[in-house]
Amino acid sequence: MxxxxxxxxxxxxxxxxxxxxxxxxxxxxxxxxSVADVRIGKHIHLQVEAASADEARNIAEEASKKLLSNPVMEYFEIEVSQPLK
Amino acid sequence: MxxxxxxxxxxxxxxxxxxxxxxxxxxxxxxxxSVADVRIGKHIHLQVEAASADEARNIAEEASKKLLSNPVMEYFEIEVSQPLK
Structure with missing residues (x-):
């Protein structure tokens, strides 16, 4: 899916x-x-082929750790939505 | 708030x-x-002093239009969370 x-x-x-x-x-x-503070980061949208939402989350987590974020300076949060098909 | x-x-x-x-x-x-597509944008976190959530949304929308996004190439989505205090 x-x-x-x-x-x-x-x-x-x-x-x-x-x-x-x-x-x-x-x-x-x-x-x-009236804006008191601003923080800017990246927003990344992935389309992942996976058998389950958990597998999709694991793939996204691996991608975030290996390529998308720099753990010294950044943290990441992952949200998996319902399968498209 | x-x-x-x-x-x-x-x-x-x-x-x-x-x-x-x-x-x-x-x-x-x-x-x-297994990753089929990637799109990368910006994620911006604002802290806004406002009387209501609607006012905070309007301020964020004005900031997005005036400074944070380029309407020719980008679209934006705003999410206001509950007041901190």
Whole structure:
């Protein structure tokens, strides 16, 4: 079955996020002072061929560890949705 | 109140995503042939001071349109979670 998997890769909460700080400054310059904090990461959508949702999750986890995230600086969260067919 | 807002900014479905194709090739080289498609976008986390969830959503939408996404190449989705305090 074809599973749709969403992976969120974000900088660790303890780390400074320079890209987020730059966007926060940009929003402030645009007059949007109500935004208090910005953190920016990656959103990755995978289509995975797997027999079950658990297998799809394992594949996504392996891909995240091996290629998609840098564990020193980032953490990831995986969400598997229902199979498309 | 302090709302936590998640914004997903992804390349339009009709467009080629070269970064995703590169990652797909990388996963294939690592022996993970069960991944059929990869698309990569941005995940942005905002902390917004707002009176209501609707106001927080409007602020996030304005930020997305003005700064966070390029409407020619990307679409965005906003999710507002419950206030932190």
């Amino acid at each position: 074809n599973y749709s998997v969403e992976i969120k890769v974000m900088p660790h909460k303890e780390l400074l996020d320079p890209q987020g700080k730059a966007v926060l400054g940009g929003l402030s310059n645009l007059g949007m002072q | 302090n709302y936590s807002v998640e914004i997903k900014v992804m390349p339009h479905k009709e467009l080629l995503d070269p970064q995703g194709k590169a990652v797909l090739g990388g996963l294939s080289n690592l022996g993970m042939q």
